[in-house]
Amino acid sequence: MTTAIHMTGKLEPRSAWPAPGENCPIARTFETVGTRSALVILREAFYGATRYEEFVERTGLSEPAVATRLRELSDEGLLEKVPYREPGQRVRSGYRLTEKGGELLPVLVAMMRWGDRWLFPDGARVDLTHTGCGSRVDAVLQCEEGHEVRLDELDLSQAPRRR
Amino acid sequence: MTTAIHMTGKLEPRSAWPAPGENCPIARTFETVGTRSALVILREAFYGATRYEEFVERTGLSEPAVATRLRELSDEGLLEKVPYREPGQRVRSGYRLTEKGGELLPVLVAMMRWGDRWLFPDGARVDLTHTGCGSRVDAVLQCEEGHEVRLDELDLSQAPRRR
DNA sequence: CACCTGGCTTGCGTGCAGTTAGGTCAGCTA
DNA sequence: TAGCTGACCTAACTGCACGCAAGCCAGGTG
Numbered sequence: 001m002t003t004a005i006h007m008t009g010k011l012e013p014r015s016a017w018p019a020p021g022e023n024c025p026i027a028r029t030f031e032t033v034g035t036r037s038a039l040v041i042l043r044e045a046f047y048g049a050t051r052y053e054e055f056v057e058r059t060g061l062s063e064p065a066v067a068t069r070l071r072e073l074s075d076e077g078l079l080e081k082v083p084y085r086e087p088g089q090r091v092r093s094g095y096r097l098t099e100k101g102g103e104l105l106p107v108l109v110a111m112m113r114w115g116d117r118w119l120f121p122d123g124a125r126v127d128l129t130h131t132g133c134g135s136r137v138d139a140v141l142q143c144e145e146g147h148e149v150r151l152d153e154l155d156l157s158q159a160p161r162r163r
Numbered sequence: 164m165t166t167a168i169h170m171t172g173k174l175e176p177r178s179a180w181p182a183p184g185e186n187c188p189i190a191r192t193f194e195t196v197g198t199r200s201a202l203v204i205l206r207e208a209f210y211g212a213t214r215y216e217e218f219v220e221r222t223g224l225s226e227p228a229v230a231t232r233l234r235e236l237s238d239e240g241l242l243e244k245v246p247y248r249e250p251g252q253r254v255r256s257g258y259r260l261t262e263k264g265g266e267l268l269p270v271l272v273a274m275m276r277w278g279d280r281w282l283f284p285d286g287a288r289v290d291l292t293h294t295g296c297g298s299r300v301d302a303v304l305q306c307e308e309g310h311e312v313r314l315d316e317l318d319l320s321q322a323p324r325r326r
Numbered sequence: 327c328a329c330c331t332g333g334c335t336t337g338c339g340t341g342c343a344g345t346t347a348g349g350t351c352a353g354c355t356a
Numbered sequence: 357t358a359g360c361t362g363a364c365c366t367a368a369c370t371g372c373a374c375g376c377a378a379g380c381c382a383g384g385t386g
Contacts, residue, residue, distance in 0.1 A: 023288050025278025026206055026271055030199055032282065035373065036190060039197075043189055047319070052333055062375050067334055090383045092332070100281050105314060106302045107277060108189055110269040115188025118263050119195065124322045125186050130306035131316040137306045139269045143293035144301075151268060153294040156210070159287045198343065215363055225345055230364055253353045255362070 032076060033104065037061050037069045042101065043108060045079065050094035070095055078104070110139035195239060196267065200224050200232045205264065206271060208242065213257035233258055241267070273302035 033039060040059045049055050055066050073079045078101030081093040109128065116124035128137045141149040196202060203222045212218050218229050236242045241264030244256040272291065279287035291300045304312040 024203070024206070025275045025282060025288055027199060027203055028282045029274040029278035030202055032278075034197065034199060034202075036193055036197060037374075039193055040187070040190055043187070046314075056333095063334075064336085064376090065374060068373090070334095088384070089332085102314060103280070104277055106273040106304060107270060109304055110273050110302060111192040112188045114267055114270060115192035115195075117266070119188060119191045125188055127318075127320050127322045129318045129320070130308070130310055130312050131318055132310060133306060133308045134318075135307040137304055137312050137317060139273060139302050140305045141269060141272055141300055142303045142305065143296060144298040145293070145296045147293055147295060149293050149300050151209075151265060154300060155290075155292045155294050155297075157290050157292070159290045200343075219363095226364075227346095227366085228344055231343090251354070252362085 029107075033078075033107075035069070037065045038073060039108075039111075041066065041069050041073065042078070042097075042104060045095065045097050045101065046105060046108060050082070050084075050096055051092070052095075055095075073101070077101075106139045109137065113138050192270075196241075196270075198232070200228045201236060202271070202274075204229065204232050204236065205241070205260075205267060208258065208260050208264065209268060209271065213245070213247075213259055214255070215258075218258075236264070240264075269302045272300070276301050 033042065037059070040061065041055055044055055044058045047058070049058055052066065052070065055061070055070065056063055059066065061069075070079065074081055074095065077098055079095040080098050082096050083091050084094045085091045112126070112128065116126070129135060130137050141154075143149055196205065200222070203224065204218055207218055207221045210221070212221055215229065215233065218224070218233065219226055222229065224232075233242065237244060237258065240261055242258040243261050245259050246254050247257045248254045275289070275291070279289070292298060293300050304317075306312055
């Protein structure tokens with residue numbers, strides 16, 4: 001029997017929240033990167049891919065899918081086009097993560113670690129380690145004071161309205 | 164001009180990796196929870212929803228979508244059915260996060276924080292704080308030694324084959 | 327100048343997520 | 357026993373994320 005989990009705190013009057021649909025940052029994030037193709041393209045961007053042909057080859061996606069997604073991710077500012085030129089070739093454009101795109105790394109790492117733990121019973125497929133000390137890296141919940149935060153130590157509340 | 168990001172380390176011979184498609188834990192995780200409905204249902208499970216009717220109401224999804232997703236998430240072991248009985252009612256079944264489901268919290272939090280930062284320029288919609296000290300909680304990359312890890316301090320390599 | 331090569335675009339078909347509209351069914355209350 | 361209610365299921369449709377096959381175009385090489 002697995003452990004059951006409860007969330008506590010000030011988050012109970014959920015029904016009274018404003019516009020449950022479109023104001024949710026999780027759902028909005030999903031609308032930006034919530035396709036398999038966007039995710040694997042971002043993954044390869046973190047792995048160092050920059051050229052169209054590299055993305056096609058490494059992701060295994062079809063060319064139209066890659067082209068569409070690269071355009072969308074660039075339009076949304078997760079990738080930026082960077083012109084490059086190989087010797088004896090004309091100028092082409094590469095794609096590089098912006099700060100906005102790069103900050104998705106915790107999402108990708110959290111998904112990677114979860115998948116490794118729960119979907120590959122024979123053990124992780126990849127090791128993600130800290131250059132400094134060589135030990136395994138994970139995405140963990142931490143507060144600004146540096147405390148590691150457990151599920152039952154989380155308080156969720158509505159932020160004060162700004163405009 | 165936004166900052167460009169490079170990944171360093173032992174991850175370069177990417178093309179030589181085995182089976183780029185189905186062995187990737189990120190893609191596999193996406194296949195498990197990569198629908199908008201699965202994500203918002205998990206979100207409400209973290210927010211404390213347990214009953215079918217609650218999920219329908221809070222997520223804004225249609226009844227068939229909720230029913231299908233609750234069944235799939237239960238089959239995959241992210242939720243478990245828990246019978247409950249309200250006074251004067253018959254026994255019904257609720258849905259509760261299992262350990263496997265609960266460990267998706269860093270993914271959800273990372274998405275929430277990214278969405279708050281990059282998709283809502285007027286400021287975050289929600290505050291997620293640590294019960295102990297009241298300061299804001301985020302999903303951060305950390306190694307087992309407790310060091311916070313930056314993007315350029317990450318090493319990715321293939322794990323040794325087990326079977 | 328003809329050709330090649332990388333980086334796309336267009337057209338067409340498929341499958342699946344999600345919706346609306348309408349059952350169905352068990353068991354409690356009147 | 358009839359009706360209500362919560363928790364679903366079924367059917368039919370729409371839209372979008374893909375795949376495959378083919379074409380296009382700029383510019384550098386022979």
